[in-house]
Amino acid sequence: MRTFADGPALSLHEVAASYGRDPVLEGVTGRVEPGEAIALIGPNGAGKTTLIKAILGLVPVVHGEIEVLGTSPDRARGRVAYVPQADVLDTEFPVTALQVVLMGRYRRVGWLRRPGAADRDAARRALDEVGMLARAHDRFGLLSGGQRQRVLLARAIAQEAELLLLDEPFNGVDGTTTELLLRVLAGLRVEGVAVVMSTHDLSVAHLACGRACLLNRRQVSFGPIEEALTAESLRETYGGSVVTLAGATTILTLR
Numbered sequence: 001m002r003t004f005a006d007g008p009a010l011s012l013h014e015v016a017a018s019y020g021r022d023p024v025l026e027g028v029t030g031r032v033e034p035g036e037a038i039a040l041i042g043p044n045g046a047g048k049t050t051l052i053k054a055i056l057g058l059v060p061v062v063h064g065e066i067e068v069l070g071t072s073p074d075r076a077r078g079r080v081a082y083v084p085q086a087d088v089l090d091t092e093f094p095v096t097a098l099q100v101v102l103m104g105r106y107r108r109v110g111w112l113r114r115p116g117a118a119d120r121d122a123a124r125r126a127l128d129e130v131g132m133l134a135r136a137h138d139r140f141g142l143l144s145g146g147q148r149q150r151v152l153l154a155r156a157i158a159q160e161a162e163l164l165l166l167d168e169p170f171n172g173v174d175g176t177t178t179e180l181l182l183r184v185l186a187g188l189r190v191e192g193v194a195v196v197m198s199t200h201d202l203s204v205a206h207l208a209c210g211r212a213c214l215l216n217r218r219q220v221s222f223g224p225i226e227e228a229l230t231a232e233s234l235r236e237t238y239g240g241s242v243v244t245l246a247g248a249t250t251i252l253t254l255r
Helices: 048-055 073-079 097-109 117-129 145-159 175-190 202-208 231-238
Strands: 010-017 025-032 037-041 061-068 080-083 163-167 194-199 211-215 219-224 240-245 248-253
Touching (some): 025 061, 097 117
């Protein structure tokens, strides 16, 4: 059962994050309300993953402040679910899809206790929601990239978090999986879950999110998606030419 805090799910004020001495991302300010979805948009190396990890408390914030669910990232970590890019995971580790989803319950039951019947039921419901219940006992590493992405989303669902962070969740998935992920994310938003996702796909950003944050090692824009994704802000973000054909925006990067 989720217990939503009053106020924004996420608040960022002039955030700068760094892995070493020099910031790799700076000047990020904005807020995310419960039930709202924000797209983090920018080229590779823009700081999208860095910002997500800073929200998780995994990357040092060297300037500014991040508040998650009314408290610090460290204190809120158990109420935040994270879906990493599927291709960064160790697929050789011998676990089943069901066991991966059960990991989402550990914050509730504790790492030293075994999940009970209620936890297994929650994991199966989550797998069913993403269309993977029939593959529950298949080895995670032998699933396709799209299937692994579904399982990772099921793990987040089973966690019953209030804030969901996703790093390029639509990378390498087919149209069927894309439609399913969009439908599941929309359902979570109706329940009041706040969603922050990085993506390079502008069409997916339009479909999944109401607002966008454009990044290229600093914040370029943050606001309603139609206002944030202007030709000028996209040029500033990607450093190329922006072409719009029949309502679809294409970025032609100049080299």
